[in-house]
Amino acid sequence: MRQINRRRMLAQMLALGVAPHALLARAQGLPNKPVTLVVPFAPGGNLDVVARAIAPALEQTxxxxVIVDNRPGxxxxxxxxAVSRAEPDGSTLLVTTPNAIVVLPKMxxxxxxxASFSPVGLVSTTALVVVVKGNDTRFRDIAALLAHARANPGKVTxxxxxxxxxxxxxxxxxxxxxxxxxxxxxxxxxAPALIDLMGGQIDLVVDQLTSSAPHIQSGALRALAVMSRERDPALSKVPTLREAGLAxxxxxxxxGLLAPVGTPAAVVDAINGALRKVLAEGSVKSRLLSVGSVAQSSSPQELLASLQREDARAQTLAAAGRLKAPD
Structure with a gap:
């Protein structure tokens, strides 16, 4: 009976000129209003780039x-x-790394x-890079930078x-x-850190490849090392820190994407399904790769388990006094 009703509804909606995905979204409990992807950092950073890479396809699905809303600070x-206090109906989602929700509350x-959030699903993974100003002659490679830092403790910014x-x-x-x-x-x-780096106000930046890549390609910045286990395909000539001797x-x-706690499970599952569909599309994969990120999907439960592991690790660091509150 359910299959017959769905087919009947599809026929009716198509007759009225309504797209099937809009019908399915309504049937799965999604509110009939825009979906806002809240990016808790300034435009131009990794989370902003990733959010804008998936937003058009997510909107269609x-x-x-789908609106990208930057709320830095x-x-x-x-x-x-802002997201933790939003209406738990699936219309407001947080685009975030684990640190914003498991590290900062310890600091x-x-x-x-x-526990204030309902995990929706993983979106991507991104390499981290050590970058310096393109014409900085002090640091010809990562070994030179590390040697300089050892000789000048606390002076390299x-x-x-x-x-x-x-x-x-x-x-x-x-x-x-x-x-x-x-x-x-x-x-x-x-983005503001990279601006100051290019302006010579600081010596280096640890950053995601997504936000640094355009400046590396233009020559304004130079990547000295990637922090991942293997070299990144987008920077095949740049060594890893492991290669630099840091075993x-x-x-x-x-x-990942998170919703406010209390968002109905059916709505979370509907958004997760749409997200998985988007991340499987070749155009989205290519778009993410072009900005230095790799599409990665997960179930809400898998993302929750990962966040819980990060939360336990942050708690250990906090207990050891390694996490300091910002001044």
């Missing part, structure tokens, strides 16, 4: 307008807070925690997207692995 707290007082972000955590990981100490300069996202070093960025 859901049968709803406090390392992701402002955007994450500063927030009105949200991991590193920019990152904000306290508690993936970039920040990767910079801390680099300091520990290389036995160096850098002067950290937090920003409200990768077992690995750091990448995972991006």
């Amino acid at each position: 859901l049968g709803r307008n 406090a390392g992701g707290v402002i955007g994450a807070t 500063t007082r927030t009105s949200f925690k991991l 590193v920019g990152h997207a904000g306290p508690g972000t993936t970039n920040h955590m990767a910079a801390l990981q680099l300091e520990d692995a290389a036995k160096i100490r850098l002067n950290e300069v937090p920003y409200k996202g990768s 077992n070093f690995e750091a990448t960025t995972a991006t």
Whole structure:
């Protein structure tokens, strides 16, 4: 009977000129209003680039307008807070890395925690890179940069997207692995950090390839190393930090979609299904690859398990005094 009714509804909606995906979205409980993808960082950063790469296809699949809304500030707290307080109906989603929702609450007082969100699904993974100004002659390679940092503890400035972000955590990981100490300069996202790097105000930036790639391609920036286990296909000539002598070093960025807690399971599943369909499309995969990211999908349960592991790791770091609240 359900199959007959669905076919009947499809026929009726098609007769009225309504697209089938709009009917299915309505049948699965999605509200008849635009879907907002909240990016908790400034335009031009990794999360912004990924959100804008999937938004057009997601809009077509859901049968709803999809809007990318940048809410930068406090390392992701402002955007994450807005989503945690939004109506739990699937119309407001957070585009985020794990750090914004599991690390920041260990560093500063927030009105949200991991339990404030319903995971929807993984979107992509992105390589992290160490970049310097294109014409900076001090650092011909990563070995030269590390040697300079060791000889000048606390004097080499590193920019990152904000306290508690993936970039920040990767910079801390680099300091520990290389036995160096850098002067950290937090920003409200990768884009303003890269602007200051190109302007010569700071020495290096730990960043996602998605936001750094255009500047690397133009020559304004130069990549010294990638932080992933293997070389990235988009930067095949750039060595890994493992190749630079930092054994077992690995750091990448995972991006996912989250909804406010209380969002009906049927709505979460509907959005997850649409997201999986989008990420399987060749054009979306190519678009993500072109900006340095790899499409990766998951179930809501798989994303939750991953976030819970990150939450436990952040708790261990916080207990050891490694996570400091921003000044």
